[in-house]
Structures are given as structure tokens and as C-alpha cells.
Amino acid sequence: MAIDLKxxxxxxxxxxxxxxxxxxxELAKEKIGKVREKIVALAKAEGFSVEDLFSGRGGRKTRRPAKPKFRNPADHAQTWSxxxxxxxxxxxxxxxxxxxxxLLI
Incomplete structure (x- = not known):
């Protein structure tokens, strides 16, 4: 396919x-669609949904704030973990x- 640009x-x-x-x-969208189909098929074959894999949680546990360990003797409302x-x-x-x-609690 030669186009005479001049x-x-x-x-x-x-x-x-x-x-x-x-x-x-258009080609990029088609390729994305094909890859998406492959990912869905692979996730389904392994017993997962796409939401399970890409929900953002990823099985991570949320961290709770550390419990206070020290207290200010002058102001008991001030603590530090x-x-x-x-x-x-x-x-x-x-x-x-x-x-x-x-200073320990």
C-alpha cells in the first residue's frame, strides 16, 4: 500500500x-477488548471474578491505628503509640x- 505523499x-x-x-x-480498542476477554476467561477458569482480582483490596487487610502506649502526665488527653x-x-x-x-500507660 503505497501512498504518494508528494x-x-x-x-x-x-x-x-x-x-x-x-x-x-480503533485497532487499540480492538486489542484491549481481546486482552480483556482473555483476562475474564482466565479468571473464570481459576474460579475468580474480575472484581475479585481488581477491586483494589487485593486481599489486603486494613491496618488499625496503633494503641496508645505513652500518656502525657500533664494532659491525659495527649497520648503516643x-x-x-x-x-x-x-x-x-x-x-x-x-x-x-x-510515661507508660
Missing amino acids: GLNHSQLNELIHRAEARKH GRGKRPRWFSAALAAGKKEKD
Whole structure:
């Protein structure tokens, strides 16, 4: 399939490009459909649905927040689980001479 590009004017070239791009998208959609059918068939053969495989959960368990381990003696509403960056009240209590075990809940 040889097209003489030199014999085409500007509008004819734009039309050819537009049609080629449209065909390219059609082929991509067809290929996506075929791959999708293969995935559905494979999932069904293994006893799963596509929603089971691609629901976003992936069998992961959600993590619960860690339970508080330390409490601010000056303000009992302030707690810390011992994970992440130390709160200022915790660092201040240690600097004031308290021990970690004194701040345990």
C-alpha cells in the first residue's frame, strides 16, 4: 500500500493523518477488548471474578491505628503509640528527667 505523499495538498494530508489516527485508536480498542476477554476467561477458569482480582483490596487487610502506649502526665488527653516522630511533650518530659517507663500507660 503505497501512498504518494508528494502529490497530496495540505488539506488532503491532514485528512489522511486524521483517518490514520482514527484507525490507530480503533485497532487499540480492538486489542484491549481481546486482552480483556482473555483476562475474564482466565479468571473464570481459576474460579475468580474480575472484581475479585481488581477491586483494589487485593486481599489486603486494613491496618488499625496503633494503641496508645505513652500518656502525657500533664494532659491525659495527649497520648503516643511509640511509632513515628516523638511528640514534643514526650521529648520535654524526658529532658525534664522522666524515664520512658514513667510515661507508660
